[in-house]
Amino acid sequence: MDRTLIALLFVAPLVLMAMACSGESSPTPTSSPTHGVAVTVDFPAEVPQGSEFAAGLSIVGVEGLASFQVDVSYDPLVLEVVGGEGSDEGVAGGVVGSTSFSTNWAFVPLGVQGKLRIIGRSPGVEAATGDGMLAEVTFRAIGTPGEGSDVVLSEGMLVDSSGHEIADVVWQIASVELTE
Numbered sequence: 001m002d003r004t005l006i007a008l009l010f011v012a013p014l015v016l017m018a019m020a021c022s023g024e025s026s027p028t029p030t031s032s033p034t035h036g037v038a039v040t041v042d043f044p045a046e047v048p049q050g051s052e053f054a055a056g057l058s059i060v061g062v063e064g065l066a067s068f069q070v071d072v073s074y075d076p077l078v079l080e081v082v083g084g085e086g087s088d089e090g091v092a093g094g095v096v097g098s099t100s101f102s103t104n105w106a107f108v109p110l111g112v113q114g115k116l117r118i119i120g121r122s123p124g125v126e127a128a129t130g131d132g133m134l135a136e137v138t139f140r141a142i143g144t145p146g147e148g149s150d151v152v153l154s155e156g157m158l159v160d161s162s163g164h165e166i167a168d169v170v171w172q173i174a175s176v177e178l179t180e
Contacts, residue, residue, distance in 0.1 A: 037062045037158065037166060039070070039134065041151045041174035047141045049178045052082055055151060057118070057134040059096055062158065065128040065166065067121040068101075070156040076114035078143035078178065079151075085111060091118055094133030099126050103135045117155075127161040141178045148177040 043055040057070065083089025085107055093103040101120040108115045118135050122128055143149070151174050158166040 075149035078149040096128035096132035097130035099128035
């Protein structure tokens with residue numbers, strides 16, 4: 001055999017294995033239509049300084065959701081997540097359709113307010129279809145009246161029960177302003 005062909009036969013599987021183990025690739029999007037899945041942040045447009053409020057990560061029109069991941073960014077001089085890192089007091093799981101989701105979360109980077117990563121999953125092999133809330137984040141308004149903060153969803157991924165990424169998801173931004 002030609003040396004080039006032999007090299008390709010041995011090197012190609014190693015490259016593919018390295019790519020699969022690197023964690024850089026994402027699951028293959030599903031080919032089934034999603035009919036416009038939207039994920040939004042729901043909370044009042046204005047909140048009193050010093051108050052705590054819940055921000056629901058709502059989802060509409062999902063089919064077969066088994067797990068999710070999303071980063072939530074905000075201005076840490078205006079808002080802070082309540083409770084200890086990773087606690088249920090700061091982030092609680094939600095319900096989509098009739099399926100409950102448990103969540104784990106942490107600040108990114110660890111211990112630093114301003115961005116948190118939430119990972120959620122349904123129990124067992126259950127998959128959710130319909131509308132509902134992925135998770136609920138409890139914030140405290142720590143800034144001064146008149147200040148505001150966008151709450152931005154990024155690095156979001158919805159995964160179905162086959163391990164495929166659900167395609168065509170719209171991740172929306174919300175804003176809050178502090179009042180007296």
